[in-house]
Amino acid sequence: MTHSVRDIALTVLRGTPVVPGVGYARAIRPGVRPVLDIDIRPVAEALRSAQREEFTRATSAVAARLKERAGHASGAAAEVLAANAAMAQDRGWLRAAEKLIDAGTPAAAAAAGATEKFATMFTKLGGLMAERVTDLHDVRDRVIAELAGAPEPGIPIPDEPSILLADDLAPADTAGLDASLILGLATSRGGPTSHTAIIARQLGIPCIVAVDGLDDVPAGAAVLVDGTTGEVQVAPDPQAAAAAVAAYRVNAQASARWSGPGATSDGRRVDILANVQDGAGAQAASQTAAGGVGLFRTELCFLDRDTEPTVDEQATIYEAVLDAFGGRKVVIRTLDAGSDKPLRFASHPDEPNPALGVRGIRIAMHDSGILDRQLDAIAQAAAATGTAPWVMAPMIATPAEAASFAAKVRSRGLSPGVMIEVPSAALLAERILSHVDFLSIGTNDLAQYTMAADRQSADLAALTDPWQPAVLALVARTAAAGAAVGKPVGVCGEAAADPVLACVLVGLGITSLSCAAAAVGSVGARVASVTFDECRRAAEAVLATDDPTQARAVATGILG
Known part of the structure; x- marks a missing residue:
């Protein structure tokens, strides 16, 4: 059960450290992705071509935005965004959705249906293919939002420097993080060579993955992330936490010199x-x-x-x-x-x-x-x-x-x-x-x-x-x-x-x-x-x- 900020006591969680460094701030969590009301009523045959055109427009728009973001990024972030842009135009996925549309399924429901077909297949394959499931769901959500005229899903920009806690992050979301506002990152899932970890390393954000018990930490809790030891300290002593951050900054200054x-x-x-x-x-x-x-x-x-x-x-x-x-x-x-x-x-x-x-x-x-x-x-x-x-x-x-x-x-x-x-x-x-x-x-x-x-x-x-x-x-x-x-x-x-x-x-x-x-x-x-x-x-x-x-x-x- 998730605790409230008021009753939480000092807790030390452990995960796999992937990006060294120490960050201390209040925790934030990604907003729950909107559950869009997808119409599943069959589409009349005369309207199906219009649905197909709308689907094509939405996937093209999502791909173009991701490609544009890739053009402004570099390194691993650019590669991930480019790969996701390509996924939004993947021929197999597009054909699966278009087949459903031609059979009378509304465009948004077709996007969801085609995604689940591929997600199931990728999960069964395991390995690097299973890694694509998070990416595929992210592309699906962006396409459905585009079809509904809703805001593009993603991580909200915090008002102050924060520690980001999440079950997992879509690589496109990780690529857009601002290292001046996200002082540390911890996830319940993922591995040391996941896209999230690789991009966090490029951005220089202390990061820990596969943290057991992280889902119980509420937004607003004071959290210290130690990307060297793999410790996530919830409600640590403020003075001790400040000292740990200060020591890390001394080392960081030596690195900068x-x-x-x-x-x-x-x-x-x-x-x-x-x-x-x-x-x-x-x-x-x-x-x-x-x-x-x-x-x-x-x-x-x-x-x-x-x-x-x-x-x-x-x-x-x-x-x-x-x-x-x-x-x-x-x-x-x-x-x-x-x-x-x-x-x-x-x-x-x-x-x-x-x-x-x-x-x-x-x-x-x-x-x-x-x-x-x-x-x-x-x-x-x-x-x-x-x-x-x-x-x-x-x-x-x-x-x-x-x-x-x-x-x-x-x-x-x-x-x-x-x-x-x-x-x-x-x-x-x-x-x-x-x-x-x-x-x-x-x-x-x-x-x-x-x-x-x-x-x-x-x-x-x-x-x-x-x-x-x-x-x-x-x-x-x-x-x-x-x-x-x-x-x-x-x-x-x-x-x-x-x-x-x-x-x-x-x-x-x-x-x-x-x-x-x-x-x-x-x-x-x-x-x-x-x-x-x-x-x-x-x-x-x-x-x-x-x-x-x-x-x-x-x-x-x-x-x-």
Whole structure:
């Protein structure tokens, strides 16, 4: 039962920490989405074409608004908004709704009916497809509101700085949060690599997911969110809470002063890089102390397209990122689509489990032209800017795949590498390194596939925690393979944005850390505060633990 603000006592709830930091304020909750009165009476045949036209107008309007918001955003927020805009125009969903309309179902009811059909299918598939259900419901609500002439659903802007508590958030809502007004975020559901967590990290908002008991905390309660420990304190002592916030701000100021280059306090070099997704994001990241780009996600220029962008169109986008970093290191990841990010112009097969299906480099098995043209565009951008970007492929699982990709990249005068996201790739890292120049570990998918746990499941959030010793053991193995042949091994997953875990990764032998631009300063400053020997000892201690909680505790004990 939900308590009132008056009778609530000090309560400490725990969840999975995903964005470090401390926030303290009164809690707010998203408004209940309006229950629209959907007319389900059959539509006369003569009026059905008008209903279909109205449905088309509404979906187009919603897609256009989301696309416009994507154009004003950057990084993960831009990708999520673009993906949701594409979902509002998804051919399968549109056809399902139009079929219902043609049979006499009113447009709003048809939108709801088609959504439930796909939501049921996605939920059964699990994995990354289940992640799309929240997005799909959000698109449905926006379309129905448009049809009814009602305000677009979303999170109200608070009158004062607040802590946002929610069951879960639609990625489009998270992307619109104002970090000056939302001082912390906690959700009952979601995982450490959910869209909500990734966007919160980009915005620099302390965030905890999968918090047990959060639904009982009422709006208006004083709440402290500690995104480092995973604690949500309800009705804490005000003085203690203020002290915790003050201590966090001191650390934040130290992070803001860090100017690079990346290194431990005793001089061990560690590249601190930024994750970007477009030219605007690269420009913003170039204003930080980042030494370059460790992950340039190229999906954004593909996701909202009905047709494949031309080589020239792609090259223009890539040039903007290369220019922003003026010859500094830029690692470009080739298209990572499929599964929860389908391409409208690619023929994706119907799969019982898309998360384990044709995604990433596997798209090239069915249509190698998409990859070939992308590599041509990258080579064109490199020549135009006089730079030498590194190029890596996602979802590599075998040495043969790495060899094939490397040959294509080298034929264009570029430096090849691969992502380590599949456990088989980590186990065969030595053989893969015989074909490529570098490796980059994507800890989000590596955790999901190693632990056989849906990264969106709140019940399984502890399993997909990047502090899982089994995941870090694969990271250690991959780093050791790189060290043996003198080739760099970086981490570009969300684990690199956790300042304490970043130090552990350095101790495991990782040579570069790439994170959201908002986390660059805190990661760089934390690494600079410790010696390499301290990092190494923390890494050894973490590998000897049995669970993430123990791993965090021993690392913090050594690193301070």
